[in-house]
Amino acid sequence: MRLCRFNDDRLGAVTGTGIHDVTEIIKKLPPQKWPAQFGDALISNLDLLRPDIEALVDGGDAIDPETVTLRSPVANPSKIIAAPVNYKKHQDEANRDKEINFGRDVKTIDHYGLFLKANSSLVGPGEGIALRFPDRRNDHEVELAVIIGKPGNEISRDDALSHVAGYAIGLDISVRGTEDRSLRKSIDSYSVLGPWITTADEVKDPGNLDFSLTVNGEIRQQSNTSELIFDVPRLIEYASTFYTLHPGDIIMTGTPEGVGPLQPGDILAARIESVGAMNVEIRATEGA
Ligand code: MN
Secondary structure (H helix, E strand, C coil): EEEEEECCCEEEEEECCCEEEEEHHHHCCCCCCCCCCCCHHHHEEEHHHHHHHHHHHCCCEEEEEHHHECCCCCCCCCEEECCCEEEHHHHHHHHHHHHCCCCCCCCHHHHHHEECHHHEEEHHHHEEEEECCCCEEEEECEEEEEEEEEEEECCCHHHHHHHHEEEEEECCEEEECCCCHHHHCCCCCCEEEEEEEEHHHHHHCCCCCCCEECCCCCCEEEEHHHHHHHCCHHHHHHCCCCCCCCCCEECCCCCCCEEECCCCCCCCEEEECEEEEEEEEEEECCCC
């Protein structure tokens, strides 16, 4: 199943014929009270709601995806976890490029561990990316994004994939510089998730997915998740030794080689095999 959020918080199920509006299913979620619990209420209840969503799709009309604004398919993650330098060829390019390494020896995820991106940086592909510091280099990074489906702590590698609700395309937009990653990669709109969540049952092997990113039609990044240094089960196992993972938590798994600068007016096109494809527009932040 493929689930998207579009326009003013409409929930959609995506099929070959288009987007089916299944927003009425939200009424079946348990009422929210203060304080809200960690985790996204929709993702927490996805297994429960799935038969009802499928029943609604069967009877309804479809909307053309080109006519809607796609939002982040996860509305309320408790955190966005990200993997630094998780592809060897990206490490190599970072060590060759002074505008990325700023004189430092770039190591890999084994050395850095993980970092967090601010939840307030999260947008969907239809909202676009607003570049904040036009005098600095702002790079694209395309990544497989994992959406956690059930809570877990100290999850074993063997059990890891049973904690996955689904997958999406993640863009980990980054202003280059010497500051911590958590700052440089947390600017508003610098975390893009989309075009929808493809549930885990539709992705046979997250460790063997072709993916790519083009800028204005030119191919910039092209790889396969088999090149990951920490693969998806290892990332879940490792992250959960530090953090409790909650439903809706997002893990951006790292970017391959080919990162490069963005300019206002650029159009990104990203795709991941079995997951989906999306276009994202780059603009300048007003006043920046
Ligand atoms: Mn990244």
